[in-house]
Amino acid sequence: MKKLLFIMSVLITGSAAAQTPPARKQLLQQILPATTVEEVRMDEITFAPGQGAPVHHHPCEVYGYIVSGEILYQPAGEAAVLLHAGDAFRETAGREITLFKNAQDDQPATFVAVYLLKKDQPAIIIKK
Structure with missing residues (x-):
């Protein structure tokens, strides 16, 4: 009888835990422009202290997430913003990024x- 009660206790506790939804935090929601996506590429990129990217643009939509540290980010025509760990961002296809450091x-x-x-599209185009 004790064994049966123990098994029932485990089953009840286990099923209650299985019904608890995971914690979810929305980082970014964006309506996509009309486009054809044939390939998804995901890169983890680490900048050394003070390092940044040259002025560039992407021929595709880019979505990003800051894992650690802080990034100064400025699309052309906008004020620079400071992105912190946990922040998400979007880079519009074709829009020049003047600062990403x-x-x-x-x-x-x-x-x-x-x-x-x-298909076969470059992910980044550096301004010359």
Whole structure:
């Protein structure tokens, strides 16, 4: 009888835990422009202290997430913003990014970028 009560207790506790939904935090919601996505590429990129990207644009939509550190981010025509760990961002296809730089001089910054590409499309185009 004790064994049966123990098994029932485990089953009840286990099923209650299985019904508890996971914690969910929405980071970004964006309506996609009309486009054809044939390939998704996801990169984890780490900038050394003070390092940044040259002026560039992406021929595709890009969605990003700051994993650690702080990034100074400025699309053309907008004010620069400071992105912190846990922040998400969007880079519009074709829009020039004039500043994307690790804001800290003493530690690296890491972010994840998701590129919504067409087949054989480059992910980034550096301004010459």
